Amino acid sequence: MRAVLLLALNSWVENLRNRFFGLVLAFAGTVLYLSMLLGLLASDQEVRVLLDFGLGFIELMGLVGAVYGASTVVLREMESKTVYMILTRPVERSSYLLGRYLGLMLSVGGAMLIMAGAHVFMLVLKGWAFRPDYCWAFLGAFLKVLVTGSLALFLALSTTSALSALSITMIIWSLGHFLPEIRLMVRRFGSDSTLLMAPLQAVSWVIPDLQLFNLRDRLDLPAGLAQCVPVGSWLVYAAGYCCVWLVLSSALFKRKEF
């Protein structure tokens, strides 16, 4: 466990030194600029538009950072042979992988938090009254990023190509947001065209339901419903998916020859 923590911390420090926080600054500037533009364009609805754009950007930035990082970090170290430096020591391969993943997610989570801070500051300046829904929406976005990051890591190790991993992850990200609709289709047409629906049904069983975490898209829920946000289920679901992909990644990584 100590090795995992050390590796995570090391990854985090490495990420701090690279372009990650440059992106954060760029985001803060973009939010400032957009707020001025949107103020002119959306009139009465300025705050809603600013809220949606900001949360959307935070999630996208987190996604890009997590998916790019997860797809490249291990492959890059394998190519540059720096992975030898770690694995020649008494460090389990699974610990190495978990450490790298946690370090990356720590960096992404930190960057998302900074962006959310700047976003909330901007919203409050515009007269927005802080609502706890914002925290849940942020948590939902981060959990999506966590799940997708673990999936990207698995795909990078199984395809051994960062580009393929990136592409497949983005496809699964999109499908994950359509999962309620996919389930509906399977329910509605499943009995009539079983063969046609079989692949879709298989997809609906395996890919993560990202729409589950998407409170960002339902921020105008009536108060009664907003209080029923199933945070416990979110955490169990996200933890379950991360574990599955990380265990599979670890199994694949154990078979790698260097």
Place this chain on the structure above:
Amino acid sequence: MRREALSFPALAAVAALGLACCVLLNAGVARRQSWVREDRVGIQLPESGALESAFLFGMGMRRLAADLGLIRLLLYYGGSEDEFPGAEAADGRREAVEGHEGHEGHGHAAFDSDHPERSFGGGRYPLLGPMSMRILDLDPSYSYPALFTAGALAFNLNEPQKAQWLLEYALKRDPGNRQYHEYLAAVGAHRKGTPKGVIEILERLVLDPECPTMMKNLLGFLYFKNGQREKAIAIYREIARDSRDQGYRGIAERMLRRLGA
């Protein structure tokens, strides 16, 4: 390099176990989505924006797609209707809102801030209704665009029938929304030519913080027209102080000067 060997059957077993976990997790979560508001009508997207909307849906950004739709709607209604791209090649929704009667353009001038009484009924803006319906398709719980458009159609463009159609469409998507019923009542009173009835309903509507500034401005104008100077001043002061819409703030300030406040 030391290799922690894992045989192929073991790897397959791990993969099968992983997939089984995914199935279990998804089976559990499929039952727990009762808190998600169901879209009663279903997604309907016109060809023109289907790609953009599908992309934003795929990114999980339904609200953002609706926001972009609102910005387009405001740009359309805020500018010259002839210059808007796509105004001539409107989609099928246009007929849906224009209804069976069809109509001629009024050819009125745009809103005249110095003489608002001359301006209501200005323009035609045939895409206003379809654009608003598209936003409702994207985000059925987003009421502002429908309320804004219904107000503009009924009171600014003299198209109360279209306003009613739009509100009825909105009610199908969000039947519990009390404001749609109130707006329908206001449009009905307007059609009957009873300004006092309209004022009574608008007085309730403007209490809502999400009420479009346009409706507050309309109430101010109706007060002004009915000689209720104090009430007109109060509502114009509120617009001048609180509205995020620079245009309506300017109108309110000019009206306050006219009213000697």
